[in-house]
Amino acid sequence: DGGITQSPKYLFRKEGQNVTLSCEQNLNHDAMYWYRQDPGQGLRLIYYSQIVNDFQKGDIAEGYSVSREKKESFPLTVTSAQKNPTAFYLCASSRGWNQPQHFGDGTRLSIL
């Protein structure tokens, strides 16, 4: 079945550590996105990519980095510079600018 796979489902980060969240899609979508969800807040855009080897910062990119080396993969690294990383992270993809976005099941990141 086509879809978006995020892994791991739960992730724990130690102080000073970088961690990488995986997002893979087999929908053949060009555009991919990373959002962060905090309790009581709407989803906020971290990074997005409209095409391979190209990506742009969203509203809250500080402390995060991404790569887009393959169409189907858009990993997100939460660096030690992100001082409040505890959140639910959601990856999405879409065929294009006026098409629905489809989401993975999310990764919940916590601090040890």
Next chain:
Amino acid sequence: KQEVTQIPAALSVPEGENLVLNCSFTDSAIYNLQWFRQDPGKGLTSLLLIQSSQREQTSGRLNASLDKSSGRSTLYIAASQPGDSATYLCAVPRGGADGLTFGKGTHLIIQP
């Protein structure tokens, strides 16, 4: 900057009732508006995408309307069921394929 507001924040109704969820946005220059459902601890499921040229979009017991000029959308759920219990989110494009701006959602509980 686009802002999306959803009212009410929470709603609890008996099974079988018809109900309306509201979404408003500040910038009417949107291409489309998307409604999502989120179950606890899960990702988002796309329910309906309504294009700016449309006034309504229907899927089963769900009907979404869009009034761009007034900056409003409604999601109508007919004959509600306990399985409809979830958080409902609306979102509009930030611009092109630049990701979405989300409301904070309406937490819906359908009492059996």
